[in-house]
Amino acid sequence: MLLVVGATALWLGLTDASLAYVRAALRPALAASGLVLLALAAATLRGAGSAPARPDGRPAGHGHGGRLGAGWLLIVPVLVLLLVAPPALGSFAASRQAPRAGGETGAFPPLPDPVDGAVPLPVSEFVSRALYDERQSLAQARVRVLGFVTPDDGGGYRLARFNVFCCAADAEAYEVAVRGDATPRRADQWLLVEGRWLPEPPLTSVAPSSRRPVLVAEAVTPVRPPADRYEHNLYGI
Amino acid sequence: MTPTEEGGPVSQVESPVRRAGGEPEGRRGGLLDARLLLLLVVVALGSRSLLAGVFDNPALQTWSTIFVSIAIQALPFLVLGVLVSGALAVLVPPGWLARALPRRDAVAVPAAGLAGAVLPGCECASVPVAGRLRAAGVRPAAALAFMLASPAINPVVLVATAVAFPGRPEVVAARFLASLLTSVVVGLVWSRLGRDEWIDRARTRLVKGDTRWQSFSGTVREDFLQAGGWLVVGAMAAATLQAFVPRPLLDAVAGNHLLAALCLGLLAVVLAICSEADAFVAASLRQFPLDTRLVFLVVGPAVDVKLIAMQVGVFGGRFAARFAPLTFVVAVACALLVGRWLL
Numbered sequence: 145m146l147l148v149v150g151a152t153a154l155w156l157g158l159t160d161a162s163l164a165y166v167r168a169a170l171r172p173a174l175a176a177s178g179l180v181l182l183a184l185a186a187a188t189l190r191g192a193g194s195a196p197a198r199p200d201g202r203p204a205g206h207g208h209g210g211r212l213g214a215g216w217l218l219i220v221p222v223l224v225l226l227l228v229a230p231p232a233l234g235s236f237a238a239s240r241q242a243p244r245a246g247g248e249t250g251a252f253p254p255l256p257d258p259v260d261g262a263v264p265l266p267v268s269e270f271v272s273r274a275l276y277d278e279r280q281s282l283a284q285a286r287v288r289v290l291g292f293v294t295p296d297d298g299g300g301y302r303l304a305r306f307n308v309f310c311c312a313a314d315a316e317a318y319e320v321a322v323r324g325d326a327t328p329r330r331a332d333q334w335l336l337v338e339g340r341w342l343p344e345p346p347l348t349s350v351a352p353s354s355r356r357p358v359l360v361a362e363a364v365t366p367v368r369p370p371a372d373r374y375e376h377n378l379y380g381i
Numbered sequence: 382m383t384p385t386e387e388g389g390p391v392s393q394v395e396s397p398v399r400r401a402g403g404e405p406e407g408r409r410g411g412l413l414d415a416r417l418l419l420l421l422v423v424v425a426l427g428s429r430s431l432l433a434g435v436f437d438n439p440a441l442q443t444w445s446t447i448f449v450s451i452a453i454q455a456l457p458f459l460v461l462g463v464l465v466s467g468a469l470a471v472l473v474p475p476g477w478l479a480r481a482l483p484r485r486d487a488v489a490v491p492a493a494g495l496a497g498a499v500l501p502g503c504e505c506a507s508v509p510v511a512g513r514l515r516a517a518g519v520r521p522a523a524a525l526a527f528m529l530a531s532p533a534i535n536p537v538v539l540v541a542t543a544v545a546f547p548g549r550p551e552v553v554a555a556r557f558l559a560s561l562l563t564s565v566v567v568g569l570v571w572s573r574l575g576r577d578e579w580i581d582r583a584r585t586r587l588v589k590g591d592t593r594w595q596s597f598s599g600t601v602r603e604d605f606l607q608a609g610g611w612l613v614v615g616a617m618a619a620a621t622l623q624a625f626v627p628r629p630l631l632d633a634v635a636g637n638h639l640l641a642a643l644c645l646g647l648l649a650v651v652l653a654i655c656s657e658a659d660a661f662v663a664a665s666l667r668q669f670p671l672d673t674r675l676v677f678l679v680v681g682p683a684v685d686v687k688l689i690a691m692q693v694g695v696f697g698g699r700f701a702a703r704f705a706p707l708t709f710v711v712a713v714a715c716a717l718l719v720g721r722w723l724l
Contacts (some may be wrong), residue, residue: 145414145415145606146602146605146606148418148422149456149609153456153457156453162453164450165446165449165450165454166450166453166454166703170453170454170457171407173457174453174456174457177456177461179640179719180464181460181605182459184598184601184602184605187594187595187598188598188599188602207670209416212414212418212606213606213607213610214606214607214609214610214611214694215605215609215610216414216604216610217609217610217611217614218606218609218610218611219418219421219614219618221427221448221449221452221453221613221616222422223421224448224707225449226422226425226426226429226448227425227428227429227628228435228441228442228445229429229436230442230443230445230446230448230449231442233443233444233446233447233448234439234443234444236439236440236442237446257534268551287467289476292416309448309455309658309661309662309665310454310654310655310658310659310661310662311451311654311655311658312446312447312449312450312613312658313447313450313451313619313620313623313652313653313654314652314654314661314662316665338433361498373565
């Protein structure tokens with residue numbers, strides 16, 4: 145079992161596969177744990193192999209430490225990874241969350257410089273600025289945001305992206321209502337949207353609000369999902 | 382109390398001993414397990430393309446993502462913890478720890494709580510270590526205080542808290558004090574009211590091999606399988622519960638102080654977030670007053686679904702059924718007290 149879990153951990157640590165679940169910073173630790181487990185598995189096999197012959201004359205043979213007991217359960221996440229291959233959180237999870245408040249009230253630092261005519265912003269930063277920035281730094285700016293489609297009941301859609309602190313278990317969805325895009329979009333399709341914010345007065349309290357900032361789209365490009373589908377912005381704090 | 386060869390003066394019922402290579406029975410059983418496992422993995426790998434469309438349900442996928450992410454996040458810390466517990470079991474002479482700690486619980490428990498600061502990482506590391514401490518002869522109350530304190534007061538967690546609440550060092554201090562207080566109070570209550578027979582000693586097996594290295598690797602393997610298996614149970618429970626947490630209800634409660642504290646405490650139990658990261662989650666819960674968020678920070682590393690499951694695995698169900706509610710109540714109370722004073 146250590147072999148199986150260790151190999152899985154090493155694979156997760158060395159490839160991008162873990163990015164759907166945990167932060168990239170954990171990858172070295174995962175790879176290291178994988179190596180430790182594999183080394184232990186090897187030690188167990190070798191150690192049992194060189195144990196003195198048992199009184200009943202059977203050689204140690206293939207050798208193993210003993211029964212797995214509760215350890216059997218460790219196969220479950222491995223099987224789920226292999227068989228279900230769960231994707232990063234998407235529109236289903238996003239639609240089940242109520243919109244959250246996220247951001248410091250008051251003044252935000254100035255917007256970053258535009259690249260190719262638009263300011264690239266993470267969705268969580270766009271939402272925070274739109275809802276809370278007293279100086280309204282987003283007004284007049286052409287911005288570019290990357291996110292996935294979460295269909296609205298009314299036929300439109302929201303552009304969403306999850307912000308993750310530790311692992312997918314604490315993910316929070318940030319959503320932007322997109323207007324001006326007539327093309328029907330599939331759920332979970334990834335889009336790069338350029339446009340302008342529809343100004344609204346900032347929220348004055350940190351109480352949760354059901355308001356979603358509006359982005360009036362000027363150019364929408366379907367793109368391939370990024371390797372890391374989550375944002376890791378502490379900006380909202 | 383009769384001294385035994387396994388470790389210091391402990392009560393009569395002792396942990397069973399296993400040889401690292403496994404007796405013939407155990408080895409044959411282990412061989413069967415290994416073959417079954419291999420078969421399972423091969424079949425799973427082979428049937429991936431066949432089963433391509435079967436698991437497409439989005440609810441199932443969301444659940445799976447959360448479940449797998451909790452398991453993966455915990456894994457490196459679990460490995461760290463069992464390496465430490467294995468080293469403890471093998472490198473520290475039996476009985477030394479029990480003799481090194483003060484005799485009287487009233488002193489041993491706070492000492493053990495403070496000692497928790499040396500084990501970095503989340504609660505997944507502390508449970509197997511505490512199990513081994515107890516098996517090595519440390520008084521249960523002290524081992525439990527260590528187990529509660531270490532996930533909350535180690536440097537990694539305190540630094541993370543400082544980063545999540547910039548410019549507010551009193552939050553870090555409050556977390557440290559409240560968690561330490563919780564671990565000491567629970568330890569002392571347990572030393573008074575807890576009974577040794579509630580802990581299932583058979584769950585922590587001593588593994589003795591021909592060489593120290595064999596004992597070490599055998600112990601680590603045992604601890605990893607046991608704690609890891611139960612960690613999976615906890616992760617599944619947490620993923621399931623998460624699907625049912627009504628977030629809008631949570632927001633509605635923010636106004637009522639005591640209710641908010643209780644709700645955040647329960648949320649901490651249900652969400653089972655690693656203690657290095659829960660500070661960021663707490664920081665994002667802006668609509669709640671600061672001392673109720675402290676409740677979230679103190680309850681999380683002390684009792685949550687993941688921890689309860691692992692405690693069942695290492696100490697037994699009878700233990701967990703008493704220990705978890707006790708810890709929850711004490712944690713909420715300590716957090717509110719310290720919060721009122723410091724925040």
